[in-house]
Amino acid sequence: MEFGGGVVSAVERACETDLRTALRLVARYSAYWWSRGLEDEAAAAAERVLSMLGRTIPVGLDEEYLLAVLHGAASAEQEQIELAQQIVDDTDGPFRYSATVLLWCLVFGPFEPVDVVEDVLKRNEAGDAWVRAAVELCRGYPGLTRAEPEEAAQALRTALGRFRMLEDAWGTFLALNALQQTTDAPLELTTEALALADQLGLDEETGILLCRRGDLYRAQGNLDAARQDYAMALALGERADLLETAAAARIGLARAARCCGHTQTARAHLAAVLELPGLEDAHYEALHELGVLNTSEATA
The missing domain is CATH 1.25.40.10 (Tetratricopeptide repeat domain)
Incomplete structure (x- = not known):
C-alpha cells in the first residue's frame, strides 16, 4: 500500500475544508516520509498546503508551518522561507516534532551561521532515540558545525549505530554517505550505502x-x-x-x-x-x- 501517497490525498482533501488539519497532517507524517526517502510525496503535500496558506501562519501551528516550508522549500516563496527562519529564531526550547531538527539542519543549516546550527542541536540533544541519532548525524555532517574531523567522524559513527538500531534505512544511508567523506577506507561503507540506496529506490x-x-x-x-x-x-x-x-x-x-x-x-x-x-x-x-x-x- 502506497501509504505516503494516501497521506498526500488526505492533505489535498483537508485543504478544501480545514487548513489546520492539513498542516497538522504534513507535520505528523514528516518523520514517516523522511525515514523512507519519500521526499517527493512530502513536497507535494507541503506545496499544496503552502499554496493555500500563503504567508499566514495559523495560531499555535508555528512548527507545523516550519515543517511544511522545509518539505516544500524548492517551491516556497521567499517570504515563506523568511517566516520559517523567524520561527526557528523565536524557538527557545526543543522542537516538538522529531523530524524538524534533521530537516532544518539539512535544508536551512548550510545557509545559517555555525553558532545558530550548534544552538539548535544543543536544544534538541535530549530528545527521543530518533532525535538523538539525528542530532549526532547533523553534528558530524560536513560543514554544518565546528566539529574537528575526528569529532565529526565519531558523531557520524554514533548516528550510524543509532539509526541501525532503529532500523531506519534512510538515516543509516545518510550517516554512511557522510562517513565516506571523513574516513580513509570507505569501501565497506560504500558497499553498505549502495545496498541501501538500491533498497530505497x-x-x-x-x-x-x-x-x-x-x-x-x-x-x-x-x-x-x-x-x-x-x-x-x-x-x-x-x-x-x-x-x-x-x-x-x-x-x-x-x-x-x-x-x-x-x-x-x-x-x-x-x-x-x-x-x-x-x-x-x-x-x-x-x-x-x-x-x-x-x-x-x-x-x-
Missing part, C-alpha cells in the same frame, strides 16, 4: 555510489570489479536518463581500459562523453583523461 545516488566504488576498486588494482561497477552505473544512467551518471561511468570505464592497455576502448568511451550535451565538468574530465591517454601512448 534512489537511482541517482545508486549511480554515484557505483562510480565511487568503482574508483576505489580501480585504486586498489581490482580492475575487473571496477569495470563491473562502472558498467552497472552506465546501464543505470542510460535507463534512468541520468546523463551525469552515464558520463561518470564512461570516464571510469575509460580509465580502467587505459590501465589495461585497451586504448581504443578508452577513446570510444571518452568520445561518447564529449558528445553528451551540457556537461561542462564531465567534458573537462574527459579531455583531461584524453590527455593522460595521449601521454601514456607517447611514452609507451
Whole structure:
C-alpha cells in the first residue's frame, strides 16, 4: 500500500475544508516520509498546503508551518522561507516534532551561521532515540558545525549505530554517505550505502555510489570489479536518463581500459562523453583523461 501517497490525498482533501488539519497532517507524517526517502510525496503535500496558506501562519501551528516550508522549500516563496527562519529564531526550547531538527539542519543549516546550527542541536540533544541519532548525524555532517574531523567522524559513527538500531534505512544511508567523506577506507561503507540506496529506490545516488566504488576498486588494482561497477552505473544512467551518471561511468570505464592497455576502448568511451550535451565538468574530465591517454601512448 502506497501509504505516503494516501497521506498526500488526505492533505489535498483537508485543504478544501480545514487548513489546520492539513498542516497538522504534513507535520505528523514528516518523520514517516523522511525515514523512507519519500521526499517527493512530502513536497507535494507541503506545496499544496503552502499554496493555500500563503504567508499566514495559523495560531499555535508555528512548527507545523516550519515543517511544511522545509518539505516544500524548492517551491516556497521567499517570504515563506523568511517566516520559517523567524520561527526557528523565536524557538527557545526543543522542537516538538522529531523530524524538524534533521530537516532544518539539512535544508536551512548550510545557509545559517555555525553558532545558530550548534544552538539548535544543543536544544534538541535530549530528545527521543530518533532525535538523538539525528542530532549526532547533523553534528558530524560536513560543514554544518565546528566539529574537528575526528569529532565529526565519531558523531557520524554514533548516528550510524543509532539509526541501525532503529532500523531506519534512510538515516543509516545518510550517516554512511557522510562517513565516506571523513574516513580513509570507505569501501565497506560504500558497499553498505549502495545496498541501501538500491533498497530505497534512489537511482541517482545508486549511480554515484557505483562510480565511487568503482574508483576505489580501480585504486586498489581490482580492475575487473571496477569495470563491473562502472558498467552497472552506465546501464543505470542510460535507463534512468541520468546523463551525469552515464558520463561518470564512461570516464571510469575509460580509465580502467587505459590501465589495461585497451586504448581504443578508452577513446570510444571518452568520445561518447564529449558528445553528451551540457556537461561542462564531465567534458573537462574527459579531455583531461584524453590527455593522460595521449601521454601514456607517447611514452609507451
